Amino acid sequence: xxxxxxxxxxxxxxxxxxxxxxxxxxxxxxxxxxxxxxxxxxxxxxxxxxxxxxxxxxxxxxxxxxxxxxxxxxxxxxxxxxxxxxxxxxxxxxxxxxxxxxxxx
Numbered sequence: 061x062x063x064x065x066x067x068x069x070x071x072x073x074x075x076x077x078x079x080x081x082x083x084x085x086x087x088x089x090x091x092x093x094x095x096x097x098x099x100x101x102x103x104x105x106x107x108x109x110x111x112x113x114x115x116x117x118x119x120x121x122x123x124x125x126x127x128x129x130x131x132x133x134x135x136x137x138x139x140x141x142x143x144x145x146x147x148x149x150x151x152x153x154x155x156x157x158x159x160x161x162x163x164x165x
Contacts, residue, residue, distance in 0.1 A: 082128050103128075104135045111140055123147040123154075 069077070088096035111122055122143050124133060133144045147154065 079126075079128075082131075086131055100131075100135065104132050107132050108136060108140055111143065121145045125151070 085096055085099060089100045114120075114122065120143070122145065124130060124144050125147060129144075133141055136144065149157075
């Protein structure tokens, strides 16, 4: 409902509120909407910069979660698509696996 509504939403929205918008964004992207293509392309570029910083030498697998991550993967450059893996479990099981590995030493 106009610029004021956008500002109010952005100031009060929760992460879940923003996540509710993702399907609308990707539907517009798939339909060829120029603004949606710009937003998604910028998101993919940001993700690739973050992954480059996280990956260091490039020898590590990186795990994605959530619907947006899954949508970004096929839009990413080939080296990132190769490194991005689906997790074997949820975040809690991952935290336990890391803790167990650290205890083993």
